[in-house]
Amino acid sequence: MIEARELVKQFGSQRVLDGVGLKVEEGEIVVLLGPSGSGKSTLLRCLNGLETMSSGSVEVAGVAVDAGMKPREREARFRSIRQRTGMVFQQFNLYPHKTALGNVTEALRVVRGMAAAEADRIGERLLARVGLSDKRDAYPSRLSGGQQQRVAIARALATEPSVLLFDEPTSALDPELVGEVLAVMRELAREGMTMVVVTHEMKFAREAASRVVFLDGGRIVEEAAPAAFFAAPRSERAQRFIRQLQGER
Amino acid sequence: MDLVFDNAGFLLRGAYYTLLITLLSMFFGLLIGLAVALMRLRGPWPLRALARGYVSVIRGTPALVQIVIVYYGLVDYGITLGPITAAVIALSINVGAFLSETFRGAIQAVPKGQLEAAYASGMTTWQAMRRIILPQAARIALPPMGNTFVGMLKETSLVSVITVTELLRSAQLLIAQYYVNMPFYIGIAVMYWVMSTAFTTLLHAMERRLARAY
Numbered sequence: 001m002i003e004a005r006e007l008v009k010q011f012g013s014q015r016v017l018d019g020v021g022l023k024v025e026e027g028e029i030v031v032l033l034g035p036s037g038s039g040k041s042t043l044l045r046c047l048n049g050l051e052t053m054s055s056g057s058v059e060v061a062g063v064a065v066d067a068g069m070k071p072r073e074r075e076a077r078f079r080s081i082r083q084r085t086g087m088v089f090q091q092f093n094l095y096p097h098k099t100a101l102g103n104v105t106e107a108l109r110v111v112r113g114m115a116a117a118e119a120d121r122i123g124e125r126l127l128a129r130v131g132l133s134d135k136r137d138a139y140p141s142r143l144s145g146g147q148q149q150r151v152a153i154a155r156a157l158a159t160e161p162s163v164l165l166f167d168e169p170t171s172a173l174d175p176e177l178v179g180e181v182l183a184v185m186r187e188l189a190r191e192g193m194t195m196v197v198v199t200h201e202m203k204f205a206r207e208a209a210s211r212v213v214f215l216d217g218g219r220i221v222e223e224a225a226p227a228a229f230f231a232a233p234r235s236e237r238a239q240r241f242i243r244q245l246q247g248e249r
Numbered sequence: 250m251d252l253v254f255d256n257a258g259f260l261l262r263g264a265y266y267t268l269l270i271t272l273l274s275m276f277f278g279l280l281i282g283l284a285v286a287l288m289r290l291r292g293p294w295p296l297r298a299l300a301r302g303y304v305s306v307i308r309g310t311p312a313l314v315q316i317v318i319v320y321y322g323l324v325d326y327g328i329t330l331g332p333i334t335a336a337v338i339a340l341s342i343n344v345g346a347f348l349s350e351t352f353r354g355a356i357q358a359v360p361k362g363q364l365e366a367a368y369a370s371g372m373t374t375w376q377a378m379r380r381i382i383l384p385q386a387a388r389i390a391l392p393p394m395g396n397t398f399v400g401m402l403k404e405t406s407l408v409s410v411i412t413v414t415e416l417l418r419s420a421q422l423l424i425a426q427y428y429v430n431m432p433f434y435i436g437i438a439v440m441y442w443v444m445s446t447a448f449t450t451l452l453h454a455m456e457r458r459l460a461r462a463y
Contacts, residue, residue: 050365083371093362097384097463107370110380139463159371 001026001163001194002047007056008067009042009218016042018218019056024163029195031205031226034215035241040198043215044165047196048085049078060085061162083111086156090168092148094140100127100151101136104158112159126154130184146177153184164188166197202245206230214238253436256423260433263419264440270336270415271402277341278401282348289353291374300349307346313407315339320411336408344401348394355390356382388459395452399445406441416440 002024009017017039024030032040045051047058049065057066061084065077094103104126105119127133130150140148149169156164170178182204189195189208199205205212205226212229214222222235233239288300307315320335330338359382367377409418420433
């Protein structure tokens with residue numbers, strides 16, 4: 001479903017990604033872990049082209065993009081990748097001038113050219129799925145952070161993506177609102193959605209992930225099943241990372 | 250003061266031209282301003298440079314000079330424009346430069362995450378602009394745009410020098426006929442003030458409406 005090869009991202013003289021290879025099979029839930037600045041968000045954003053890779057290649061949902069392609073060609077391919085993936089952001093990034101329903105149906109209307117009535121039907125079904133049917137006409141400014149992020153998940157689901165990308169979906173939420181968002185993500189995991197998740201929620205990683213990928217300094221340091229990773233991380237850096245997280249508790 | 254009321258019809262005709270030139274220039278200025286703002290933000294570098302040059306020249310020269318260049322200057326190249334056409338062209342070009350700066354600032358003020366969300370959902374740059382960025386930028390741009398609009402209304406008095414019988418020139422013509430100054434000048438000052446206030450009120454109503462939307 002996803003394959004990244006030799007991915008390098010250079011910001012000026014700094015290598016944020018230093019030759020990363022990642023493979024995600026259909027139905028897998030891969031959690032990217034690592035200290036801040038390790039490149040995990042950049043890796044995620046390279047998968048749908050929000051970040052331009054410096055070299056390497058990615059293949060997502062059957063569409064291959066190589067860093068060596070002409071910008072126009074690369075952009076066109078990333079657009080078709082984006083039409084087959086959904087993304088959920090740390091800061092929600094809901095469209096403030098559209099209602100909850102409007103946010104969910106926007107891509108259906110604009111990208112798919114779907115008629116309003118049909119898009120609304122799909123939108124209402126998705127809002128019901130994230131438990132927000134009663135908020136269909138509410139603007140984002142009237143919603144709590146947790147509700148906004150659930151609308152954002154519904155929005156990401158609208159175009160029936162083959163993969164969902166989550167970029168720290170609970171990091172901007174008050175602690176008491178994290179649970180409702182994780183619950184929706186667990187539900188998606190149960191339904192077999194392919195997901196790549198950047199998060200600091202260890203409990204989610206432990207319980208929902210099929211695989212944990214640990215990054216540090218722009219490289220993948222360790223890759224393992226969550227049980228193995230958390231019980232006995234092999235690398236010293238991963239051990240330190242887990243110790244620090246537990247120390248915070 | 251009776252003289253003013255006796256000639257109210259003539260002055261109102263002047264006010265009509267003031268209004269007409271304001272609205273037309275504002276309309277074309279909006280189109281120019283939007284196009285130039287997008288050129289500066291997303292265009293390839295030659296367009297960017299061109300847009301930057303345009304804004305710099307227009308903002309760095311007096312509107313009066315721009316008006317006489319369009320009306321009198323172009324005659325040298327065989328381009329003879331009617332006074333009203335010349336007035337609208339000059340003022341549209343002028344106000345377009347100022348509005349492009351307003352729009353550019355407003356577009357940049359929309360959080361970066363909005364464009365990313367639109368891209369992530371598969372939109373093209375144009376779709377994202379039209380559906381997501383510009384509607385939000387419009388709300389940010391409205392108050393400064395209103396100021397430009399009212400400024401424009403007053404700036405139209407400049408085109409009296411190219412024989413457009415707008416409000417100022419209609420007063421000057423009446424003064425030449427009756428040999429009294431003050432009543433006519435006061436009269437048109439009041440008319441300018443009424444029009445400006447009406448616009449301001451209208452714009453405030455629009456701002457309130459937009460603010461309520463979300």
